[in-house]
Amino acid sequence: MARRPATPDLPPDDLVERIVDIDVATEMEGSFLEYAYSVIYSRALPDARDGLKPVQRRILFQMSDMGLRPDRPYVKSARVVGDVMGKLHPHGDTAIYDAMVRLAQPFSLRLPLIDGHGNFGSLDDGPAAPRYTEARMAPAAMAMTTGLDEDVVDFVPNYDNKLTQPDVLPAAIPNLLVNGAAGIAVGMATNMAPHNLVEVIAAARHLVQNPGATLEELMRFVPGPDLPGGGKIVGLDGVRDAYRTGRGAFRTRATARIENVTPKRKGIVITELPYGVGPEKVIEKIKEGVQSKKLSGISDAMDLTDRQHGLRLVVEVKTGFNPDAVLEQLYRYTPLEDSFSINNVALVEGQPRTLGLRELLVVWVDHRLVVVRRRSEHRLAKRLERLHLVEGLLVAIVDIDEVIQVIRASDDAETARARLRSVFDLSEAQAEYILELRLRRLTKFSRIELEREQEQLTTEIAELREILGDDARLRSLVADEMAEVAATYGTPRRTILLDSAGGASVTGAPAAGRSAATPLEIADTPTWALLSGTALLARTASDEPVHRSPDARRGKHDVLGGTVLTTARAEIGAVTSHGRVVRVSVLDLPALPPTDGTPSLSGGVPVSEVVALEPHERVVALASLAADAPTLALATAQGVIKRVIAGDVPGNRDAWEVIALKPGDEVVGAAAVTDEDELVLVSSDTSLLHFGASAVRPQGRAAGGMAGIKLAAGQRVVAFGAVPAGRAAEAVVVTVAGSSTALPGTQSGSAKVSPFEVYPGKGRATGGVRAHRLLKGEDALILAWVGVGPAWASGSAGQPIDLPPVDQRRDMSGVPLPAPVHAVG
Template sequence: MAAKSTTGSAQDHGDGTIIEIDVAREMEGSFLEYAYSVIYARALPDARDGLKPVQRRIVFQMMAMGLRPDRPYVKSARVVGDVMGRLHPHGDSAIYDALVRLAQPFSLRLPLVDGHGNFGSLDDGPAASRYTEARMAAAAMAMVADLDEDVVDFVPNYDNKLTQPSVLPSAIPNLLVNGASGIAVGMATNMAPHNLTEVIAAARFLLDNPDADLEALMRFVPGPDLPTGGKIVGLEGIRDAYRTGRGSFRTRATTSIENVTARRKGIIVTELPYLVGPEKVIDKIKEGVQNKKLQGISAVTDLTDRNHGLRLVIEVKTGFNPEAVLEHLFRYTPMEDSFAINNVCLVEGQPRTLGLKELLRVWIDHRVTVVRRRSEFRLTKKRERLHLVEGLLLAILDIDEVIQVIRASDDSEKAKARLQTVFDLSALQADYILELRLRRLTKFSRIELESERDSLRDEIAELEKILGSQARLREVVGDEMDAAAAQYGTPRRTILLDAAGGATPGGNAGSAGKRGAAPLEVPDSPCQVVLSATGFVARTADAEPVSRAGGRLHHDGLRATLSTTARSDIGVVTSAGRVVRLSALELPVLPPTLDAPSIAGGIPLSSLVDLIGDEAPVTLISLADEGAVLALGTRQGVVKRVAPGPAPSRDDWEVISLRDGDRVIGAVETSEAAELVFVSSDSSLLHFPAAAVNPQGRAAAGMAGIRLAAGEHAVFFGAVGRDAAIDGAVVVTVAGAREGLPGIDGGSVKVTPFEAYPGKGRATGGVRSQRFLRGEDSLTAAWVGPAAPRASRADGAPVDLPAPDPRRDGSGQATKYPVATIGE
């Protein structure tokens, strides 16, 4: 026997023959086979349906078992057993782990399995498969829709006894919507979930505009939409990932500052970054407190339950700034985490790294193929059925002769042959007639067959039109995309913030402080807080007054401005007659220039304070000035000046006791030297000295401000200085029909100098401010304040106001668009 090579090995084939082989070459070949198996058959998802093989087999087998959403649950162990025995010859634990992930709402944006029982949490694993139950979720039905109509290729299972789909039809873009993660040999995938409605909107746009660029698509898909909500801070990494398939972004918990006790504030965490559990956060907080990285934290309590969802209460010690503590929590705990995007998936069996446009393109092409194959299948079936129906109609028209031919035949084969000859039928038609039941020979049966024939012809014509026109085929695909978005789409959960903390146009508005190494003592620098006429709120980075001429406002008017400091609390006076405390630090910083029809970078005030029912913000007040006197006016004509004093330590409190059905329509901090102004719905304007209203305690109900006629109400309350004429104050009134549909008719608008209206005593009726035109019987809006006011529609778009009219009792000028808000 020859001597063995140092780099070789010997194999005994069992018959005594020993063959020398190269160990390096054998190891290389075996490793490549293993690597290919892991990449193609285990770890990476297919770009078309977004599923790994085990996930695809689970969904397919559950469909084969009839576990639809309207059927009862079955034991998860039964599903695992059937998948393992029929399609996936691997361990049951691996199959069950995949099934569990398909059912976890915190892992997938759109779960494909409806689980019943303990399917785990971000901190704990699931119960054993014998204890849990499962069935298909509604979205899974979209993944397997039309699977029995030859829309995809079927391949043999592991033992060649059964077949399984090579890919699912996937009526939803599952890969982008639910994301994916997996580790293969030499490569890995990590894809973030997205919002179904946004992804389908982008796919529909790309379907209609194949040459669309990335920027156009990102108008529809501005960023990921994570199942657990939270905030995404910084969008540059997302743009890189959408362009190249690789990138990263930071996710941040959703928090708020609340009073947890009468004298102590706390940080309330209601949403955590993707795949971060509360126990992990608590452990990191405790570790940070022990090693002195985190200061100012006295306790952490997990109040999470099934009814209210996640709620972590982080109690802040007295004397520490909660906002600064929160910044340290973002830095040293998983409350701010990083997500690395690596869009690796299989395209035609090959691993590729795809950007947003390529991912959408692969799914669109897949859907076009599915719809085309489905149409071809249905066309074949419809033609076969039409062929049979036409033959049956021929037989029914001359049924006596058909019966005679059959009775005169010796056997069924001869009867079949004679039917084909006598009536010029095909073999299929003859067989169908021979199987005809006597109950089909009624008059109604013939009518039904004729109706079915006509319907089949129409359906065949439509299918031929789809298959004969690429434009019509893509139109059907687009319509099905829209239907899927309408059926399975949900609102966005994750807020998108740029690097400075402002909400992006594509994401929901939200508050976030500016990211940085914030000290525990946040500088209490002066600033301006502004409330726009459309309900947006923000603050400036300095004490510079907000000015439209300075470029800070565009279109939207100002309802209130307040000079304060960054660390101060301010009060929001609401229409329900209460003041809600709000920290200025929670507000986004107003940029120096604006291009949107609102406060760009601002957020709706309703996202910061809890408003009850139809309660709306009226104005902003300072809580630090104990000598300020707040004047309030209500819809029923009541006026009140609130006696000065320190603000309560509560988060909200009443400043007026309202009667049933009444609400505050205006509030302003003023002195006795000001003039209080009411405007009523019947066009009466009344102004009187503020000194005529004695200050009262917060529990008081106020006193009569303006005398209203029966059925009328006040539409505006405010204040102007005694030198209003010198200051150029104006009165803006908007007239319309009392019974008209809101937002339809613009009505008429009038702008008049305030000095044209004489003053009268409190509790009188005032003077008329605008003469109604034909069809007008009420004022729908009014405003009194400095010259050059701004009006806007309900969507924030501007409405041009007419030039000032010196006539106090004149009529207004018709306006094309209805005025919803008026402000400075």
């Protein structure tokens, strides 16, 4: 339409001013809501299924599409950023690179998803530019993306509708719980703590097999967060609140110990920091505290961190000051003690929700059930399609001469296809496939191959239909895949969980504000020194017998792995696997007030902070150093037994050898015994041997012991114990069987508890009797314990694990355990 010409009074139509009246409040409200929705759904909050924000998901998907697998060379980070920005995420290269860097930082994620090469930053400094760094997928990222080509998730268009991207990743790893998340949206935020993969998988498997599992049952597998940098979590009430409601808080503490930094001066050595705290920030706060007079007794603070020793901050203490009191001041005024607020907000079915532990596990388990079901449906369709073609090929090979005649007599491909379908009763797909058949497929061997493939396809189709038709079979498959993921990518727990500070620091020192003469103010009263199954040391507040009543079974932390009756100002010995005894002051152990007659070991101090251990050395027992103490019996993995006089203690040494070990041997257990006690050894091939302690004469510290049990080739002693005289009727034998090749802490195994009296005694240096019948898939005993009952078991984090009831039969198989057992006591 022609434009109306302008006149002196009226402008043209396209120049006429058009004004639309809009209410400012309505426009602001609508624009703000659109912005808020965009931030919540497209940027700040992770999806509860794969635990990823959109930019993180697009990075992993694009790297998978580029083939940047762990076995391929690194590529420049700038190339990855460019492809992600151009194809999937047009929001700027800085945001993409920042998200990519976080996915590669081992101090930010418990299980990094990107393998970064170059300077990817630290807790105190940012990363290098993307043109200087390189990256590829980490092994764990493969588990997040595996199955994308099997229609396991929905794909949605990208920003310009030219490409597609996954709405969510298959996520064989519970990424949201394992790596946590942090993000600030509009009107809401999320802050989730990292956890241990093995523990989360164990809880998820329990939920798969028991959909009605309660939160309390799941918390037995997931006792608390597991932070990338280790450290300690002090106080678990906030963690339990977060697991129930999705909101809570906990305190994290650095790992520190008192050492002699110079021959005449002590210092505080810090080897692990709270989550997200860098060493430069700690040093800066210490200097500020000294200048402002908040901190006293500090002469210097140094950062001696290097590649060989890892994190190492050394705070020198002035002469005349109590290092323990200085450490408590550091906890109070510096980031060596920090708080972490949990706010578990994630997207569930497109809606932001605050989730507890059970809800988070349910969402991920349901997602994995959907993924495995869709994958099975896809594979079933593919195999049915292939079987259909194979059956057609077999028909053609049987009557190949007639097939050739039909094709040669046809004028064109369409006629040949129609005649093949008519003569041999084939489908259109089969006829088309036969027309494309190559002459090399007409051999006898090809026919044999096709028949073998037909048989294999038939078997696989039956298995897939069984999975899709039986919910229990589907859940079993999902649980097995979860166990495989835990075995492949799982790592031991790094963070120590403490119920409370207990009035003492993590080094067992008294609280801040007490004088340097505090140990002199403690009365030399009788007390029990305790060693827990998770290598915590503590002492009781009195000499009341240490026991656990049946009514106090739940909620108690850990089991007793060793006890010694001593006094508060005495010294005891820590017997190690290297055949040494290390002197330990009882005052260095935190005092635990009893609870219902049972001390809670969660307030103990880790062995490594009290005992100076060599690499790969561990404490196996506690021993009295009193001159009138009974002899100390030791047993080694190679079947050697020895008794040594406990009073034979060098007066001027902090550690000494009590047995001369052969190369490759180690001490597996120790106990104080008299001549009337029974010594018991249990081997990995299920043999149990016991004999009187009088059969082993006491020797000097330099001796190598004598033959205790006769071992078969390739076998070792897994447990040693002593049954006091007159208490054989109360003693029990606990054996746990499993696979010797499985990753420690990932297999539950089977356990048996039987009375000690059903095992006949034999002479020293014999083979003993069988104590456990192995089930299918088991080839060895992985754990055993002998002692006065009742016996208790705990997991790697100290959580209680149910043992089967006492079985009066000696040579029987075990009962499957609900979770891996770390210790029995």
